[in-house]
Structures are given as structure tokens and as C-alpha cells.
Amino acid sequence: MLTKTFRAPNMLIALKNVQTDLGSDAMIISMREVPAGPIWAAWKKPGVEVIASKATKTDHSSATTQENKVTPTQEDLKKEIENLKLLMTGQKIPAPTNPLPVVGRKKEQSQNASQQSEPGDSHFDLADFKALRKPPEEQINLIAEKSEETLAKATSVVIEKKAVPEIPSVLLAIKQSLIDQGVNTQLVNKIIDTNLDALSPAILDDFSRLDRFIKHQLTACLPPTLKSLAYVPSKVMALTGLSGCGKTSCCAKLASFYMITMGKKVVWIEADTVRTSAIAEARTYAETLGIPLFLAYTPQELAELLESQKDADLILIDTAGCNPRSEDNVVELGSFLSVIPSGCTYLVASATTKDQDLSQTEKTLKQFGLKGVILTKTDETGSFGAGFNLLWQSKLPLYFVSSGHQIFGNLKPGNPEQLACAVVDGDYPEK
Structure with missing residues (x-):
């Protein structure tokens, strides 16, 4: 101026x-x-x-x-003091009814801009007052969290799922066949993915070649066996399994083969003495074959019979049916199996039994030292996935395969290749 x-x-x-x-x-x-x-x-x-x-x-x-600045009056100062008192007591400040007059066009423009950016209540809130009183450490942590969230949003990348390759029609048909057979889904997907990645498109479209590759892969999943009936797996063979799985008829087939074909001295011990029908059936088979039959009513009697028949080439023991859901039944059966020498117990599994029942039976009886599996009733079903899963999961070898009701000529050695073919083709090979 x-x-x-x-x-x-x-x-x-x-x-x-x-x-x-x-x-x-x-x-x-x-x-x-x-x-x-x-x-x-x-x-x-x-x-x-x-x-x-x-x-x-x-x-x-x-x-x-200076004109734009509004000089507060004494009444306005009193209102501000009252508002601060409300904040200290934890109450909310009421919205002003008569705001200060606005002087000049620039003041109006600034107020309009602030109203557009903050459409809500613009007075000082209690939450803001408490936030200002936070310690510096909490404020720093809060700022760090907000920064990390903002950075995560800014740098987030949408990851698209890897496109699943299309399965050729021939391979897809084989996959569906394995699933229908009841083969473990996880194993099926693994085999299909392996072939899809390793084989050429020409082989994937050739059914005969692809069928051969799948059977080889299924065979590799099973434990190897001797594939011969001439070999006696153990001097004592105790057969155990679910009721009705074919234990007694399987004992008769083993006795007939090793006595007639191999010329072995065979002894039959019947431990299923609760059912009179089981004793009658065993006596009929023994008299037909002309082999000695002994009854074991208690585990002690079974142990004495095993000790007295040491001169026999093969001792067959037919046990009572196992109910894995009955604790009393498992304990009673276990008392007989515990006196049998280790590595002489065989699980008889019917090909017609459900997958879950076979798995539960194997888990119940494996504590008694199972040596292997005998698969029965292969002529009564076209689905062999349950038997395959039992061998694959338990890692027990397949020693014998039984079919039919005749005790002569219906016993075959366990062969993983034939079981793999049965799973793929839906029919167990004759030879």
C-alpha cells in the first residue's frame, strides 16, 4: 500500500x-x-x-x-467450545443448522467442490478424534497395512486356469471303460494323463496299440507273482475271508490239485466248527478226495493239530467267515489265526464283492500277517475293478484264481497280466 x-x-x-x-x-x-x-x-x-x-x-x-476469510463471532466460538466438550464425553456433534455466511464467489465454488467430494457428514467425528490419539506405532502399522492392500490390488494378476487338453475319442472310451469297471479314479486319471503326455497322436488314435499300452500299465501296478501252480507257496495255508467268499470250495480245489496232480500229502483242518453245514461240506469234499479231515474247535486244538501233522506236504485250514464290523467275530477269528505260523494266511476275495467291503476286510485282517490273495468267482461277474484295487492298494500278490463249482480243473495261478486284461476287456481270460 x-x-x-x-x-x-x-x-x-x-x-x-x-x-x-x-x-x-x-x-x-x-x-x-x-x-x-x-x-x-x-x-x-x-x-x-x-x-x-x-x-x-x-x-x-x-x-x-482477507475478505474471503470469515471472522468467527463470539457466538460461533461458544458453539465450538460446546462441540469440544461433547467430543470429550463421547457424544456426537450435531450438524450445524446455520452455517457461517459465505463471502465471495470463490468461497462458494470451494464449498461446492468439497460437497461433491464428500457427500456425507462433513463435521468432525469421534472416530477421527480417537484415530488422532493413537500411538505412532499403531498409525505406522495401519499405514503399512493400507499400503500393502493397495499394492496387492495394484499388482494383482488374474491367473487363468491351464486349458485341459482334449482327450482323443479312443483314449476317452478306454477311460470310461476303466471307470465303469470300478478301477480307482485317481489311478485311472494318472494313467490317462501319462498316455496323453507320452504317446503320439497316431498311437492315441490306434485302439489296438493303445489297448496294449493300457494293459501293460495296469499290470505294472500289481505285485509280481510266480504264475505257476507247481510251486507250493507255504506248507500251511490258512484261508480266511468274508462269509460266502468260497473258502471251503477253494480248499477242495487246492487239495485236489496238489494231491492228484502234484502227488502231495494233503491234510485238511476244519476250523469253522460253529456252522454244521460247513463241517458237512468239508467232510463231503474230504471223503471224495480221500484225504484226512480234522476238526479244530479251539485255538489250542488247532495248534496241537499243526504240531502233529508235520509230516504232511500241505496243511489246508478252512476258517470261519470274517465279519469286519463285528468286534467279537474278529477277536474269535484272530485267536485261531494267531497260532498259525507267520506268512501262512491267505485272504480269499470274491470278485463279486464290493470294493469298500474288500478294502475293509483287508485292513482288518492284515494284522495277522496276510501272505497273499486268492481271487474266486471270476466267472460270476464282468467287473474286476474291486479285485484290482485290493491288490493295488494292499500290495499283496495274487497267488490263485478260482472259478466255477467243480473242484477239478477250475484253479489257475495268479497272473497280473490276465487280471489287467480282465479289467480292460470285462472278461477273465480262460488261459
Whole structure:
């Protein structure tokens, strides 16, 4: 602001000088009468002194800013004090009913912009007040969490699922056949994926070649066997399994083969003495074959018979049916199996039994030292997935395969290749 003092004989001349020097927008600050001449000429008429000022460009901008600033009144200050008291007591501040007047066009524009950016309540909230009072460590942690969330959103990448390759029609048909047979789904998917990755498109479209590869892979999943009936797996063979799985008829087939074909001295011990029908059936087979039959009513009697028949080439033991869901039955059966030498117990599994029942039976009886599996009734079903899963999961070798009701000529050695063919073709090979 430019300030200047003007002196003149009268007021009219002084104002003309102000207008000439400072312009028409000059502002008069003060006016007074002063002596016009030197101090010794006191008789002369007094003159006029005028102090005037003119605002510069900087002063204009500052003046505008000062106008925009609203000076709060005493009533407004009282309201702010009351609001602070409400904050300290945990109460919410009521929204103002009569806001301060807005001065100037720029103030209106700034208020409109703030209302658009913050459509909600704009007063100071208690949550904000508490946030300001948090320790610096909590504020730093909060800022770090927000930063990590923002960074994660900014750098997030949508990962698309890997496209599943299309399975050729021939391979898809074989896969569906294995699933229908009841083969473990996890194993089926593994075999299909291996062939899909390793074999050429030409082989995948050739059914005969692909069928041969699948059978080889299934065979590799099973434990190897001797594939010969001439070999006696153990001197004592105790057959155990579910009721009706064919234990008694399997004992008769083993006795007939090793006595008639191999010329072995065979002894039959019947441990299923609870059922009279089991004793009658065993006696009929023994009399037909002409082999000695002994009955063991207790585990002690069974142990004595095993000790007395040491000169026999093969001792066959027919046990009672196992009910894996009955604790008493398992304990009673276990008392007989515990006196049998280790590695002489064989699980007789019917090909017609469900997968879950075979698995549960194997888990129940494996504590008695199972040596292998005898698969029966292969002529009564076209589904061999349950028997395959039993061998694959238990890692027990397949020693014998039985079919039909005749005791002569219906016993074959266990062959993993034939079982794999049965799983793929749905029919157990004759030879």
C-alpha cells in the first residue's frame, strides 16, 4: 500500500492533489488543520494536511483473501467450545443448522467442490478424534497395512486356469471303460494323463496299440507273482475271508490239485466248527478226495493239530467267515489265526464283492500277517475293478484264481497280466 501526505491552503486543493498523484481510487486516511507558514508567522491562516493511500496489486490480492476469510463471532466460538466438550464425553456433534455466511464467489465454488467430494457428514467425528490419539506405532502399522492392500490390488494378476487338453475319442472310451469297471479314479486319471503326455497322436488314435499300452500299465501296478501252480507257496495255508467268499470250495480245489496232480500229502483242518453245514461240506469234499479231515474247535486244538501233522506236504485250514464290523467275530477269528505260523494266511476275495467291503476286510485282517490273495468267482461277474484295487492298494500278490463249482480243473495261478486284461476287456481270460 502506497501512503502519501498532502498539504494545501484549503481542502479543495488538497483533494485535487490527492486525485492527481494517487488517482480517483485513493483512500483518505486522515485530515487535519496545520500551520501554513513558518512558526514566527502565527497570524497567517492555517492550512490543511491530508494523508491518503492507494492499494497496490499485492494489496488487492491480500485484501481479497482477507475478505474471503470469515471472522468467527463470539457466538460461533461458544458453539465450538460446546462441540469440544461433547467430543470429550463421547457424544456426537450435531450438524450445524446455520452455517457461517459465505463471502465471495470463490468461497462458494470451494464449498461446492468439497460437497461433491464428500457427500456425507462433513463435521468432525469421534472416530477421527480417537484415530488422532493413537500411538505412532499403531498409525505406522495401519499405514503399512493400507499400503500393502493397495499394492496387492495394484499388482494383482488374474491367473487363468491351464486349458485341459482334449482327450482323443479312443483314449476317452478306454477311460470310461476303466471307470465303469470300478478301477480307482485317481489311478485311472494318472494313467490317462501319462498316455496323453507320452504317446503320439497316431498311437492315441490306434485302439489296438493303445489297448496294449493300457494293459501293460495296469499290470505294472500289481505285485509280481510266480504264475505257476507247481510251486507250493507255504506248507500251511490258512484261508480266511468274508462269509460266502468260497473258502471251503477253494480248499477242495487246492487239495485236489496238489494231491492228484502234484502227488502231495494233503491234510485238511476244519476250523469253522460253529456252522454244521460247513463241517458237512468239508467232510463231503474230504471223503471224495480221500484225504484226512480234522476238526479244530479251539485255538489250542488247532495248534496241537499243526504240531502233529508235520509230516504232511500241505496243511489246508478252512476258517470261519470274517465279519469286519463285528468286534467279537474278529477277536474269535484272530485267536485261531494267531497260532498259525507267520506268512501262512491267505485272504480269499470274491470278485463279486464290493470294493469298500474288500478294502475293509483287508485292513482288518492284515494284522495277522496276510501272505497273499486268492481271487474266486471270476466267472460270476464282468467287473474286476474291486479285485484290482485290493491288490493295488494292499500290495499283496495274487497267488490263485478260482472259478466255477467243480473242484477239478477250475484253479489257475495268479497272473497280473490276465487280471489287467480282465479289467480292460470285462472278461477273465480262460488261459
